[in-house]
Amino acid sequence: MMSICIETLSAEGRRDFFNSFDTVLTDCDGVLWIMNNTIPGATQVIIDFKKNDKKIFFVTNNSTKSHVQLLEKFHSLGFQASVNDVINTSFLAAKYLKANLDPSKRVYVIGSPALACELNALNVKNFGVGEDYLKTSVPEFVDNVKLESDVGAVLVGFDDHFSYPKLLKAASYLKDENVLFVATNTDENFSVAGSDFVIPATGCLVCSVKCSAGREPFVVGKPSSYICNVLMETNKIDPSRTLMIGDRCNTDILFGKRCGFKTLLVLTGVNSLKDVEEWSKSDDPTLQELVPDYYAESIDSLRATFPVSS
Amino acid sequence: MMSICIETLSAEGRRDFFNSFDTVLTDCDGVLWIMNNTIPGATQVIIDFKKNDKKIFFVTNNSTKSHVQLLEKFHSLGFQASVNDVINTSFLAAKYLKANLDPSKRVYVIGSPALACELNALNVKNFGVGEDYLKTSVPEFVDNVKLESDVGAVLVGFDDHFSYPKLLKAASYLKDENVLFVATNTDENFSVAGSDFVIPATGCLVCSVKCSAGREPFVVGKPSSYICNVLMETNKIDPSRTLMIGDRCNTDILFGKRCGFKTLLVLTGVNSLKDVEEWSKSDDPTLQELVPDYYAESIDSLRATFPVSS
Numbered sequence: 001m002m003s004i005c006i007e008t009l010s011a012e013g014r015r016d017f018f019n020s021f022d023t024v025l026t027d028c029d030g031v032l033w034i035m036n037n038t039i040p041g042a043t044q045v046i047i048d049f050k051k052n053d054k055k056i057f058f059v060t061n062n063s064t065k066s067h068v069q070l071l072e073k074f075h076s077l078g079f080q081a082s083v084n085d086v087i088n089t090s091f092l093a094a095k096y097l098k099a100n101l102d103p104s105k106r107v108y109v110i111g112s113p114a115l116a117c118e119l120n121a122l123n124v125k126n127f128g129v130g131e132d133y134l135k136t137s138v139p140e141f142v143d144n145v146k147l148e149s150d151v152g153a154v155l156v157g158f159d160d161h162f163s164y165p166k167l168l169k170a171a172s173y174l175k176d177e178n179v180l181f182v183a184t185n186t187d188e189n190f191s192v193a194g195s196d197f198v199i200p201a202t203g204c205l206v207c208s209v210k211c212s213a214g215r216e217p218f219v220v221g222k223p224s225s226y227i228c229n230v231l232m233e234t235n236k237i238d239p240s241r242t243l244m245i246g247d248r249c250n251t252d253i254l255f256g257k258r259c260g261f262k263t264l265l266v267l268t269g270v271n272s273l274k275d276v277e278e279w280s281k282s283d284d285p286t287l288q289e290l291v292p293d294y295y296a297e298s299i300d301s302l303r304a305t306f307p308v309s310s
Numbered sequence: 311m312m313s314i315c316i317e318t319l320s321a322e323g324r325r326d327f328f329n330s331f332d333t334v335l336t337d338c339d340g341v342l343w344i345m346n347n348t349i350p351g352a353t354q355v356i357i358d359f360k361k362n363d364k365k366i367f368f369v370t371n372n373s374t375k376s377h378v379q380l381l382e383k384f385h386s387l388g389f390q391a392s393v394n395d396v397i398n399t400s401f402l403a404a405k406y407l408k409a410n411l412d413p414s415k416r417v418y419v420i421g422s423p424a425l426a427c428e429l430n431a432l433n434v435k436n437f438g439v440g441e442d443y444l445k446t447s448v449p450e451f452v453d454n455v456k457l458e459s460d461v462g463a464v465l466v467g468f469d470d471h472f473s474y475p476k477l478l479k480a481a482s483y484l485k486d487e488n489v490l491f492v493a494t495n496t497d498e499n500f501s502v503a504g505s506d507f508v509i510p511a512t513g514c515l516v517c518s519v520k521c522s523a524g525r526e527p528f529v530v531g532k533p534s535s536y537i538c539n540v541l542m543e544t545n546k547i548d549p550s551r552t553l554m555i556g557d558r559c560n561t562d563i564l565f566g567k568r569c570g571f572k573t574l575l576v577l578t579g580v581n582s583l584k585d586v587e588e589w590s591k592s593d594d595p596t597l598q599e600l601v602p603d604y605y606a607e608s609i610d611s612l613r614a615t616f617p618v619s620s
Contacts (some may be wrong), residue, residue, distance in 0.1 A: 138470050142507050148445035162450050164472045169509035188521050197452050198481035208518040211498050212510035
């Protein structure tokens with residue numbers, strides 16, 4: 001099966017596409033903006049969706065910003081968004097732990113200050129954020145470090161202070177199978193087009209903890225369908241009338257497929273049309289699952305599908 | 311297929327077993343010693359093997375000690391060993407890079423001072439060992455760090471100063487597909503029986519670099535058969551008349567199987583008889599591959615197989 005190009009739809013096809021959903025979920029980085037630069041036309045598309053009574057949610061795997069910080073970014077780049085529209089993985093992780101962790105226990109966090117901030121906002125007790133580097137040797141470290149007795153969960157998000165002692169502590173807490181293991185997301189890298197650098201993302205930290213702990217985490221971010229459960233609980237969305245827009249197929253598109261949404265890939269981020277064409281031809285069902293229903297050059301291409309009056 | 315217990319062999323079976331090999335390869339930690347404590351009887355078994363004209367090689371995935379440091383450990387624990395008998399992964403990595411790296415290029419090393427020491431001993435240029443922690447933010451770091459232009463390989467061994475900047479640099483160097491990616495080994499954890507701690511080993515660091523780089527490393531340690539090539543080149547061993555002794559099935563036993571050696575598991579380290587029994591019953595060929603030909607309570611049990619005169 002190959003994806004349908006939005007730009008080549010007939011007038012009727014465009015209308016049918018537009019009328020096929022009431023709710024839009026969209027990824028942010030690579031779809032609405034790249035770093036601090038808005039994708040041309042993106043702010044207007046969001047306005048037009050709202051004008052046409054489409055519900056919009058912004059769904060990002062980013063765990064380095066709190067809800068409030070993300071909202072500031074939306075506003076500074078000219079996007080209309082309110083706090084309930086923005087769903088990020090630090091918020092989701094806090095929500096999951098609030099619901100599943102014994103409140104007398106604490107979370108050992110590998111992650112950013114923003115992640116701790118979201119946990120604090122829901123009164124989920126936590127520790128671990130910040131620098132934790134090896135001052136001595138591993139045997140001396142192990143002789144002197146004390147494992148806390150009230151740890152009920154290990155949470156792994158993006159942490160630029162990731163270090164060997166953090167890895168050791170996380171794996172040691174996870175030895176107790178009653179300790180929950182939660183990851184914000186498993187993205188391998190941040191996308192930085194044209195750079196010499198590869199910027200490792202949360203997935204690289206999660207996999208090293210997994211390797212040592214010999215356990216799989218519960219992932220709250222895309223492509224996990226946990227977000228969908230949260231959304232359906234609070235917003236009563238209908239999956240069959242929901243469109244997921246993203247730039248990364250192994251998170252955004254796979255997430256949409258798993259939730260029963262329509263899926264649209266924009267070519268302004270991680271994956272290219274060439275990737276989609278290759279997967280379409282593959283016999284591997286795991287690759288087939290990455291093929292979006294639709295694709296478009298950019299989110300701006302969607303404006304051609306709006307009713308003429310808008 | 312289930313393993314044969316050395317202790318239950320008949321007198322004839324013991325003799326046949328003993329006469330079935332000329333060369334013995336043995337793992338160290340968990341077989342000969344645990345931390346700094348010699349396994350009872352281990353020194354005598356090594357002496358007896360030599361008395362009976364068996365060639366012995368000590369094969370360890372440890373990359374935190376240089377050849378010379380390891381030899382000191384052998385001697386301090388009472389083992390007879392010479393420098394050519396000891397094969398560790400820091401030595402193997404240096405040997406591999408000496409043979410495969412353009413000598414005008416340097417190796418970016420995530421690893422211990424001992425690993426650099428082995429590279430230096432073979433005049434393989436390298437850098438990266440030591441502390442490298444994030445002083446600022448990731449964007450500032452990326453703006454200020456310079457990637458070196460003469461990197462021809464990334465080598466990952468055990469590094470207790472493993473950090474986010476090291477991961478970022480490794481992944482960035484590996485973006486160039488001509489840059490070699492080498493790992494000393496992929497052991498998940500160090501074995502520390504009875505401890506509350508899980509001590510993550512090289513495999514946890516390798517998997518995070520793999521995740522970001524999207525590439526598989528060439529592994530020099532067990533279970534890779536590279537060691538066997540090196541041994542056969544220099545020592546003309548006959549795989550069909552070689553016995554591999556180990557305590558960890560996914561490294562030692564799998565290595566032995568891949569090289570066509572006879573394999574013996576001792577129960578003084580990582581894997582138990584229960585593990586072997588489960589794998590024996592499994593239909594999964596990857597689990598079947600972990601089942602040793604023989605098992606014994608400890609290396610000391612082998613003394614019962616020696617000719618009476620010894």
